[in-house]
Amino acid sequence: MSNQIIRAVCPHDCPDTCAMLVELDASGRAVRVKGDPENPYTHGGLCVKVAHYEKRTYHKDRLLYPMKRAGRKGEGKFERISWDEALETITARMKAITEQNPQSILPYSYAGTMGLLQGGSMDRRFFHRLGASLLDRTICSTAGMFGMRYTVGASVGTNPETVDQAKYILIWGSNIITSNIHLWRYMLKARSRGAKIVTIDPLRTRTGDQSDEHIPIMPGTDGALALGMMHVIIRDGLQDQDYIDRYTIGFDALKQRVEEYPPSRVSEITGVSETTIERITREYATHSPGFIRVNYGLQRHAGGGMAVRNIFCLPALIGSWRYPGGGAVLSTSGFFKYNYAALERPDLIQGRPRTINMSRLGEALTNANPPVRAIVVYNTNPGAIAPNQQRVLEGFKRDDLFTVVLEHFQTDTADYADILLSSTTQLEHLDIHRAYGHTYAMLNTPAIRPLGESKPNTEIFRLLAKHMGFDDRCFQDSDEDLVRQALTGVSGVTLDELRRKGWVSLRIGDAPFAEGNFPTPSGKCEFYSERLKDLDPLPTYIPPREDRISNPALAQEFPLVLISPPAHHFLNSTFVNLFQEKELGPTLEIHATDAAARHIADGSSVQIFNNRGSFLARAVVTDRTRSGVVCAPSIWWNKLVPGGRNANSTTSEEVTDLGGGATFYDNLVDVRLAD
Incomplete structure (x- = not known):
């Protein structure tokens, strides 16, 4: 008698939402979880975290009773x-x-x-x-969500299944190989057809290693880089004026605004050289269609919502929305029109x-x-x-x-x-x-x-x-x-x-915004958003609160920017108890220059601290992060680490410009040898 196969879905907080098959033995026990090869997008692949999901369900430490x-x-x-x-x-x-x-x-x-x-x-x-009390669920993505809402109308973007047709790919603040593995397959197909893949990230991740170019940027300055790119595009006449005239509003005001962000100024803010800013902008604007994959790390700063807004202006400026594979994507969730009100029943709310x-x-x-x-x-x-x-x-x-x-x-x-x-x-x-x-x-x-x-x-x-x-x-x-x-x-x-x-396809089409039709009040991409008049209706740069330029006194006391992206084997704090051995304990990636100044050697036990708290980690001296930036792959359970605290002992409750989101990476610290 053959084992029974049940269709399932990975439930975790990852864009890929993989189709799974659960194999049951004759007793009804789940003995294997694998990817479903028939799914048109995930093609039978599962990440290392979910490939043995049945072991999580049957784990000896599983809670089974109240x-x-x-x-x-x-x-x-x-x-x-x-x-x-x-x-x-x-x-x-x-x-x-x-x-x-x-x-x-x-x-x-x-x-x-x-x-x-x-x-x-x-x-x-x-x-x-x-x-x-109602809960505003802001902790991950709301800054970016609002940045898109005020620009393209909702959490929508490029059809991911067309990315193999892109001619130039910017991976902006995303470690695709760890957190979006199925999109990488489409990117590799595009590269086989001649596309260039460029990663913009403070850390040279696994994805950066396998890209054609990695551009290290200072955390929290992505919005400035996007403004600098718009400056170059308009200055050099590289924009698609026909698309702008038909399907956008506010171009004249945008043109005036980006004059304030020449590459010389943007280079000082971002740490990216003027030459690089000029070159990647021309490459992006002249290799059509260009595609930008944005991720949530870059919106976890004071100006995170505006940063996403700025980046989402770029495809409309060069008209890349016209073509399959062109445009940008942070989230496709806005394409789903489930009846959320029927599920949640806000009509039941008592009082105010x-x-x-x-x-x-x-x-x-x-x-x-x-x-x-x-x-x-x-x-x-x-x-x-x-x-x-x-x-x-x-x-x-x-x-x-x-x-x-x-x-x-x-x-x-x-x-x-x-x-x-x-x-x-x-x-x-x-x-x-x-x-x-x-x-x-x-x-x-x-x-x-x-x-x-x-x-x-x-x-x-x-x-x-x-x-x-x-x-x-x-x-x-x-x-x-x-x-x-x-x-x-x-x-x-x-x-x-x-x-x-x-599964069932939503059938959004290969180029859903080729002729505008954005879900904004105007139906166009809004360079100028009347709904943002209380903040700034035009794209602008909002610096991190904790930054060498915006807060030099704090930066003198705590000179390093801490970022804490997901560890390869963790997903937020899920899987930590299962895969902690594979991560070999909490680590801190620190540039050799910063390590030498603090007498820190590779493998040293270090304390990462600021005026909010501290945690312990093992130093990894590396050139993967730029000087001035340290990285603590996260999120560890406190009870499973030395000292009983993780990176969030140093983060603040300050929120983003749009959406009230968390500012996890707007975080200055210093590092010293642990006692």
Whole structure:
């Protein structure tokens, strides 16, 4: 008897959203997870993190039962309880709090799963009906999202499946080989046809190694480089004036603005030579179609939203949107028209609750009015990933804070829980997915029954609603009902077709903006955005808050810029407990010049510090990062590293210009030998 094969989807926070096949043996146990070779975009490939996903589901440390705290907060001691006791304990506490002020209850979730059901359906309904504080989910991508919104209208861009037709490729702040591997295949095909691949990144990553050219830029200055490129394009008459006249607004004002950013000035800001700025601009503008892959690291600075806006002006300036393979992409999620309101039910919101920015969790837990008296954490691990870690953990230690955590493993955050609930993994529940790196709607079918007493997030929030006494009909919706509701917003995609194939193309076309049709108020690419008049309606440069130019006094005390991109074997803080040995412990990549000035040798134990906190790592002396920049591949669990702190002990709760996003890489530090 042959083993059964179930179609599934990778749930993790990655643009590729890979199609998977789960193989079950005769007993119904998942014995293998592999990529689905029939998927038109992912072609059967899986990254090293997900290729053995079944081992994560069956891991010996997997949480399988509800538990309650049996020690001090943060100590990580728990005892098993029944679901009835867990639900009664939680809802009794919530009822008492809501009698005084339901806004004192805070949901806190993000992208531990990208599935719409387990990540943003029954949970939203529950907290809306409760009257809890709303959460502004800003921690990753909102700056870039708003930068695109004010320029091209939404999170849209080039059809990734056409990138093999590009003639010039700029990879801007993205380590494709680690975090977007399937797009690399299209880029290599383009290179085989003569395209040049150029990577712009403060760090020479695996992708930089395999590009034709790597351009090291100072962190947080990407917006200035884009302005300098626009200056050269317009100065030298390299723009596509016909496309500009037909499909953009604000060109004359833009032309005047970019006169302020000649290559000489931009070179001083970015650390990129004038010669390089002139050359790559001419190459990009004259090898049509040009394609730009932007990623989220470059928008994690004070001016991150404007930086993305500036970059997205470039394709319209040279008319590369006309052609398959031309344009730019940060996210394709805006092409998906799922009925999010039907899933989340904002009509259930009670009163006018406040909104709390998740990037300022430390402030919310220690200084909010009214105070946060209960927090429910799911699909995230803020004890490790939230900025200003010292303040966040100070908040979680509060004896008067009631903390509920839904998890697969006992993470840093789980150690602070009063009640710990065991949730299912992707192999155990139904979900529907959008992608932000391709344009296929995808369905995840549960392959196995939930292990132990684990429950899907949707079921946990249904039960909480029942125990709260909420009798609204929407809390009776099954997961299949939720999928059907989500699909009411998508033309040409049905649940039956998703079940048959596992995915359905949105059919956006090879060059969706060849004739404009941008989802902006004007229908055009907006060099000038009236909606930005309170900030600056034109592209501009907003420097980092912590920078040698904008804050020289701070830079004298803490002269190094710290960036903390994903480690190759981690995805945010997911997989850390599984693959920590492969990363060989926390490291800090430091340029030889900076290391020598501090008497640091390769392999030295070092302390990275600023006025917010510190953490320990092993020094890797390298030429991969430029002088003045250090890199700590992340995000480690605190409990698994020497010193018990990770890079977020040094990050701040300051937010971006657009979208209120986190500014993880706007972070000055210094480094010294550890005691």
